Amino acid sequence: MTTLEQLEAWRSAGAITDDQCAALLALVRKQRFSVHLELNALLYLGVLAFGAGLAWTVREHFASLGDAAIVASLSVIVAGSLSYCFSRAAPYSTGQVAAPTFAFDYVLLLGCLAFGVDLWFVEFRFQLLREQWDMYLLASAGLYLALAYRFDNRLVLSLGLSTLAGWFGVRFSPEGFFAGAMRRVALAYGGSVAAVGVWMHHLAVKRHFLEAYLHVAANAALFALASGVIAGDARLLWLAGLVVVAAVAIERGVNARRFAFVVYGVLYAYIGISAEITSRLHGEMSILSYYVISAVAVVAGLFAASWVVGREE
């Protein structure tokens, strides 16, 4: 039976109303075809490309453009974007607020990107803070997070969290994490982000932001702990931490049916535990046997989890 026939059958049986059937038929026959996602993707790519071009142009041509022209242009973009957002935004609410216009979220993102380039340029040219240049990161992260909450903007929230990571010294690349001191910084960052996310959730302020906080926090903390097991000193301590955090991620993920956290926990814990065990094994046979047995155990565990809690109808 085709979808159209099935809809007609449901309508005849009274399972759906005539109006519902008509609306669904229009979708199935593509008489109503939404390009919402495609337009959003184009707008987002456009803003990112514009921001990247802005940064590149400032870096390459600051000498010919002149400091005043650059600072003024960037400031105009920032002011224009913020003025657009403040003039059109709905009053602040602690709950979820829909963007008032299609371009709203992206205009705010553009303003924030231009602000970042502006700050970078000011420090690059005038070296106001010199060794403490990273205070710019803290200030801009604070501004981005405030704007994200004010305008309920997840893109800017992510920008704020990544800028905060920059201030903490965390780089989202393996090289960064495997550098000794970076691990502790990443762990502190992950813990702070998780704490702030949970705290805001308890305060009932933008509760829908919690998952974004937890994704970032879980990855930063688990990656740091796993890298500590692989290349750190006091590896058993790192391993104990990894097992505890991974267990919490898995348990919370299963309970809340947020399986991304289950996968994070399993994956990072497997990497860390495998690194520790294989470093103590000798000979190819024992190492390969370990991988066969351990991976079978993980598959069995995940299969059981998928059977009990992860079933899709």
Place this chain on the structure above:
Amino acid sequence: MRRYSAEVERKIRLQAQVRDWTRAGLLRADQGAALRAELRTDLRRTNDLLRAALALFTAIVVAAAVFLMSTAFEIRDEVTTGAVCLIAAVACVALAEYLVGAFQLYRHGIEEALAAAAVVLVGVGVADVSHASPFLVWSRVWLIVASIAACAAYVRFGFLYAAIGAVVFAAFTAFQFQLAEPVSRTIAAAVFGAAFLIARTARIGHGDEFPGDEYATLQAAACAGTYLVLNVHISDAIPWIGLGVPSVPAWFYWGTYAATWLIPAAALATAIREKDRALLTVSIALALCTLVTNKPYLGMTRQSWDPMILGALLAGGALALRRWLDAGPSGQRGGFTAARILARDRDILSALATASVAWHARAHEPPPQQPPSSDFAGGRSGGAGGGATY
């Protein structure tokens, strides 16, 4: 031949649609639950993330088991290694069949990884057993055998990525014959083109109903493949693939330049006419690649403001299109609407926003320690530039 009946495949797709319609408020929750119950099958599916994790760890099991066999029996020669791979491939297929039969698995990750492993292993096995050497011949045999095996995996289990893999393997065989670059690329494009025509013919026959939806994806993938092998500057648009710009004759160079404009344009026109989402997504992505590779094709130097122009073009185009669609009767034109209908779109955008932490993080580089002298400090701005150096 297929492990799952067409009726079951249709039910699964309709179930997903009913879920989307319920979340979009087009059906009441109780209606949605009742209709989904009516569409329930005996097959067991799982969450996509658990599915991916299951596939990953199953692949680890297979790879470690094959290496363990080779190590345990001290297998060194090519033929015996090939035989082990062939035995392992048969075991993988048998286990996948057993799991699907015994546990009624459907897109559960485990059976998918086993089928994918079988494709890789049968290719290695045949190439090793047939003493294919040097490496170019070995890879040629591997690609041909893997292509056939992947095709079989699609026919048997309906794994769409296996069908795409089969076409990609077949097309890449053309690069294993040390032919001139234009010949290799033309043959590869012809393979993708043939796949496109086959998929398109089948798609037109079935429409959007299963298996027409699979053919639509295949058609879009084949279109992307044709474009990617013809665009000799593709590494300018996708730097991480690490390809250089090949040396090709002028006729081929300018022919491919024309193709980089014609393929996205034709695909976009077809996608709009047929309201084909897969082809629409691919054609937009290819059009972006064309815009990015246009200057390198024409031998023009890239300017720092090029991304700004591209960005303004994309954002301006999206906004103009949105306004134009909104201004139509009932906010739509020709059936196209800019309004969000399904909640799934919102979920995708939220996930994208969260994931954007990864690429935003790359922007926080410290400013260089020794800046060039400032206009203000040097007096270029005002004071007739008295203190500036040149």
